[in-house]
Amino acid sequence: MTADSTAAASQPQEGNVSRSASAGRETNPGKDGQADGAPASDILLSLHGISKHFGPVIALDGVDLDVPSGRITALIGDNGAGKSTLIKVIAGIHEPDRGEIYWNGKRVDIRTPHHATELGVATVYQDLALCDNLDIVANMFLGLEQRRHGLLDETPMELKAKETLASLSVTSVRSIRQPVGSLSGGQRQSVAVARAVMGDAKLVIMDEPTAALGVSQTAMVLELIQRLAASGIAVIVISHNLIDVFSVADRMAILYLGRLVSAGPASDYDRQSAVEIMTTGGLSERENGAHGAEAAV
Amino acid sequence: MAATNEPTIGEVKAPPEIEQETRADEAPVDPELLALPPDASFNEYITAWLKRVRRGESGVLPVVGGLIVIVIIFQIERSRFLSDLNLVNLLQQSAEFIVLGMAEIFVLLLGEIDLSLGYSGAVGAAVMAILAYPPINLSWELAIIAGLATSAAIGFAQGQLISRMRLPPFVVTLGGLLFWEGFLIWVINNQSPSNGGSIRINSATIYNIVNGNLSLAAGWILLAVGLVLFAVASVTRDRRRRAGGLVAPPLSLTLAKVVAVSIAGVVLVWICNANRAAFVGASVKGVPWVVPIVIALVVAWTFLLARTRFGRYVYAIGGNREAARRAGINVHRVRVFAYTLAGVTAAAAIIILDSRTGGVTTDIDGGQTVLYGVAAAVIGGTSLLGGRGKMIHALLGGLVIATIYNGMGLLSLSTDFQYMITALVLLAAVIVDAVSRRGQAVT
Numbered sequence: 001m002t003a004d005s006t007a008a009a010s011q012p013q014e015g016n017v018s019r020s021a022s023a024g025r026e027t028n029p030g031k032d033g034q035a036d037g038a039p040a041s042d043i044l045l046s047l048h049g050i051s052k053h054f055g056p057v058i059a060l061d062g063v064d065l066d067v068p069s070g071r072i073t074a075l076i077g078d079n080g081a082g083k084s085t086l087i088k089v090i091a092g093i094h095e096p097d098r099g100e101i102y103w104n105g106k107r108v109d110i111r112t113p114h115h116a117t118e119l120g121v122a123t124v125y126q127d128l129a130l131c132d133n134l135d136i137v138a139n140m141f142l143g144l145e146q147r148r149h150g151l152l153d154e155t156p157m158e159l160k161a162k163e164t165l166a167s168l169s170v171t172s173v174r175s176i177r178q179p180v181g182s183l184s185g186g187q188r189q190s191v192a193v194a195r196a197v198m199g200d201a202k203l204v205i206m207d208e209p210t211a212a213l214g215v216s217q218t219a220m221v222l223e224l225i226q227r228l229a230a231s232g233i234a235v236i237v238i239s240h241n242l243i244d245v246f247s248v249a250d251r252m253a254i255l256y257l258g259r260l261v262s263a264g265p266a267s268d269y270d271r272q273s274a275v276e277i278m279t280t281g282g283l284s285e286r287e288n289g290a291h292g293a294e295a296a297v
Numbered sequence: 298m299a300a301t302n303e304p305t306i307g308e309v310k311a312p313p314e315i316e317q318e319t320r321a322d323e324a325p326v327d328p329e330l331l332a333l334p335p336d337a338s339f340n341e342y343i344t345a346w347l348k349r350v351r352r353g354e355s356g357v358l359p360v361v362g363g364l365i366v367i368v369i370i371f372q373i374e375r376s377r378f379l380s381d382l383n384l385v386n387l388l389q390q391s392a393e394f395i396v397l398g399m400a401e402i403f404v405l406l407l408g409e410i411d412l413s414l415g416y417s418g419a420v421g422a423a424v425m426a427i428l429a430y431p432p433i434n435l436s437w438e439l440a441i442i443a444g445l446a447t448s449a450a451i452g453f454a455q456g457q458l459i460s461r462m463r464l465p466p467f468v469v470t471l472g473g474l475l476f477w478e479g480f481l482i483w484v485i486n487n488q489s490p491s492n493g494g495s496i497r498i499n500s501a502t503i504y505n506i507v508n509g510n511l512s513l514a515a516g517w518i519l520l521a522v523g524l525v526l527f528a529v530a531s532v533t534r535d536r537r538r539r540a541g542g543l544v545a546p547p548l549s550l551t552l553a554k555v556v557a558v559s560i561a562g563v564v565l566v567w568i569c570n571a572n573r574a575a576f577v578g579a580s581v582k583g584v585p586w587v588v589p590i591v592i593a594l595v596v597a598w599t600f601l602l603a604r605t606r607f608g609r610y611v612y613a614i615g616g617n618r619e620a621a622r623r624a625g626i627n628v629h630r631v632r633v634f635a636y637t638l639a640g641v642t643a644a645a646a647i648i649i650l651d652s653r654t655g656g657v658t659t660d661i662d663g664g665q666t667v668l669y670g671v672a673a674a675v676i677g678g679t680s681l682l683g684g685r686g687k688m689i690h691a692l693l694g695g696l697v698i699a700t701i702y703n704g705m706g707l708l709s710l711s712t713d714f715q716y717m718i719t720a721l722v723l724l725a726a727v728i729v730d731a732v733s734r735r736g737q738a739v740t
C-alpha cells in the first residue's frame with residue numbers, strides 16, 4: 001500500500017500518479033509535457049526537506065512533496081500535524097528554517113505573501129484572513145485592486161465579485177457592499193474561497209474550505225475545485241472531512257507530527273487506511289492490519 | 298461499525314439568513330441602498346434610510362443632533378451666540394481642531410494613536426515662522442512647505458521606529474511628545490532669546506490664513522465652482538455605476554443631496570459676507586480664507602482614503618493587520634506613510650493655530666492640543682479600535698469642540714468647566730459608538 005518513510009513516499013510513485021488520475025478525469029499535460037510524457041514535467045511545485053519550528057515546537061520536519069498541475073492533492077493529518085504551517089510556507093507567510101522550494105523546476109525563495117501571489121499562488125486560509133470592516137468586494141480584491149487613472153475602479157471589481165459569488169451559488173448575501181463582519185460563518189468562507197478562485201492562479205490552496213458550509217455550498221466548492229483542476233490548475237485541499245477528500249482528490253499526502261509519512265495516488269488509499277496513517281503515522285499498519293484501523297478509529 | 302465512525306467535521310446545515318446590521322463607513326455607496334432593486338424610487342430610498350436610522354445605524358446623526366442641541370442651549374443663554382460675528386469666530390476657532398482631528402484619523406484608522414502630533418506640528422510651524430522671519434525672510438510658500446516637510450519627516454521617523462522596530466505607538470509617540478516639546482523650546486529660545494519664547498508671524502499671507510477674508514465676489518464664485526464640481530462628480534459616479542449594470546441611487550436623490558449642500562453653502566457664504574464689525578461704521582466681511590482651506594483639505598483627504606489603494610490599505614490594516622499582510626500589502630510602507638501624512642496634517646493644524654494667534658510660542662500645550670484632535674475624531678464617530686472612521690468625523694467633532702469652547706467663553710465660564718464639559722461630550726460620543734456597535738456581532 002504505502003511506503004513508510006518520507007523519502008520513499010513521493011518519488012517512486014510519481015510514475016503512476018498521472019496514469020491513475022487519467023482514468024478518472026481527463027489528463028492535462030503540463031506546459032512541456034510532450035512525447036516523452038515525463039511525469040516530472042507536470043510538477044508545478046516541489047518541496048524538498050522543508051522544516052519549520054516555532055520555539056521548541058517542531059511543526060514541520062523534512063517534508064518532501066510534489067504538487068502536480070491539473071491535479072487535486074489532498075493534505076490530511078490530525079489536528080496540529082502541521083498542515084496549515086506547510087501551506088503557509090508555500091504562501092510566503094512563514095519562511096522555512098530548512099529546505100528548498102522548486103516552482104516549475106526552478107528554485108525559488110517565497111519570502112512574502114506578495115511573492116507567492118506573483119508566482120501564482122492563491123490561498124484560502126483556515127482562519128479566512130478577512131477584514132471585517134471592509135465590504136465583500138474590497139475583501140475579494142484586497143491587494144489586487146483594479147485601478148483607473150491611479151484610482152480604485154469599483155465598477156468592474158463589483159461586477160467580477162458578483163459573478164464569482166454567483167458561480168459559487170452564494171445568493172443569500174443581502175448586499176455585496178456590506179461589511180464582511182456582518183456575514184455568517186459560511187458566507188465569510190464563501191467570500192474567502194471566491195477571492196482565491198477569482199484570479200488566474202496556477203496553484204490554489206484551500207485550508208478547510210468547506211468546514212462552515214452548508215450542503216449546496218459544499219457541493220459547489222467541491223465541484224469548483226474539480227473544475228479548477230480540470231483547467232490545469234494545481235490544487236491543494238486540506239480537509240478533515242474524508243468523504244469530501246476521497247470524492248475529489250487525485251493524490252494524498254498525509255502529515256503526522258510534522259512529517260510527511262505517506263503520499264501517493266488517492267486510489268492507493270481508502271478511508272480506513274488514511275485514518276490509520278493519520279493517527280498512528282502508519283507504523284503499525286503492516287503488523288496489525290484491520291485490527292489497528294479499528295483501534296485507531 | 299467502522300463505516301459510521303467517519304472522522305468528519307463538515308457539519309451539514311444551511312447557512313442562516315443574516316440579520317445583523319452594519320455601518321459601512323468606507324463603502325462608496327450605502328449598502329442598505331444597494332440592496333434595493335436597481336429601479337428603486339426616491340421614496341423607497343428615503344424609507345430604507347429611515348429604517349436604518351430606526352435600527353440604530355445612525356452614522357453621523359448623533360453628532361449632528363448633538364451639535365444642534367449645544368447650539369440651541371448657547372443661543373438661549375446668550376443671544377449673541379448666533380450673531381454673524383460669533384459664527385465666523387467659531388469657524389475660525391474650529392479650524393485647528395478639525396485639521397488636527399484629521400491628522401489623528403490617519404493613525405486611529407490603523408488602530409493606533411499618535412500623541413506627539415501637537416508638538417511635532419508645532420515644531421513644523423516654528424520652522425516655518427523662523428524661515429519667514431528676519432534674517433532669513435523666506436517667501437511664505439517656501440516657509441510653509443519647509444514647515445510641513447519638517448513635521449512630515451518627524452512622522453516618518455516615528456513611523457519607522459513603530460513599524461520596523463515593532464515598538465508600541467503609544468510609547469514612541471509619548472516619547473515624541475516630550476522630545477519635540479523640548480526641541481520646540483530650544484529652537485525658539487535659541488532663535489529669539491530676547492522675545493520671551495515667541496516668534497511673531499512675519500508674513501502677512503500666513504497671518505491672513507485665518508484672519509484674512511476673501512472678497513465678497515470671490516466667496517460666491519468659489520462656492521459656485523465647488524458646487525458645480527460636487528454636482529458633476531455625484532452625477533458622473535451614478536452614471537458610471539448604472540452604465541456598468543450596478544445599482545445607483547435615483548437621480549432625484551442625488552439632486553436632493555446637491556440641493557441640500559448648495560443651501561448649506563449659500564447660508565455659510567451669506568453669513569460670512571454680512572458685515573460683522575463690532576463697531577458701527579466699521580466694515581469686516583467676507584469668507585475667512587481658512588474656511589475653503591479646511592474644506593479643501595477635508596475633500597482631499599476623504600478622496601485619498603476612499604478612492605486610492607493607500608486609503609483602502611489603511612482600513613484593511615486597521616481591520617485585520619494579518620489579513621492585510623497575507624493579501625500581499627506592504628504593511629510597513631502603508632503605516633509609515635500614514636504617520637507621515639498625520640505629521641503633515643498636524644503641521645497644517647498648528648500653522649492655522651499660529652496664524653490665528655499671530656505667533657509661535659513655547660507656551661503651546663501640545664499635549665492637550667493633541668487630545669483635542671483625538672477627541673474631535675472620536676466625537677465625530679471615528680473608532681479608537683481602528684478600521685472605522687472618515688475625515689468628515691473630524692469636521693463634525695471639531696465643530697462640536699469649538700462650539701463648546703466658544704459658547705463657554707461667551708458665558709464667561711472658566712477653563713475648568715470647559716475641560717469638564719468637553720470630557721463629558723467625549724464620553725457621550727464613545728458611549729454612542731459603543732451602543733451602536735453592540736448590535737453588530739463581529740466574529
Ligand SMILES: Nc1ncnc2c1ncn2[C@@H]1O[C@H](COP(=O)(O)OP(=O)(O)OP(=O)(O)O)[C@@H](O)[C@H]1O
Pocket residue numbers: 054057058059077078079080081082083084085086126
Ligand atoms: N504561529 C505559531 N506559533 C507557534 N506555534 C505554532 C504556530 N503555528 C503553528 N504552531 C504549532 O505548530 C504545530 C502545527 O500546527 P498547524 O496549525 O500547522 O496544524 P494543522 O495540521 O493545521 O492542525 P489543524 O487540523 O488543527 O488545523 C502545532 O503544534 C501548533 O501549535
Ligand SMILES: [Mg+2]
Pocket residue numbers: 083084085126207
Ligand atoms: Mg490547520
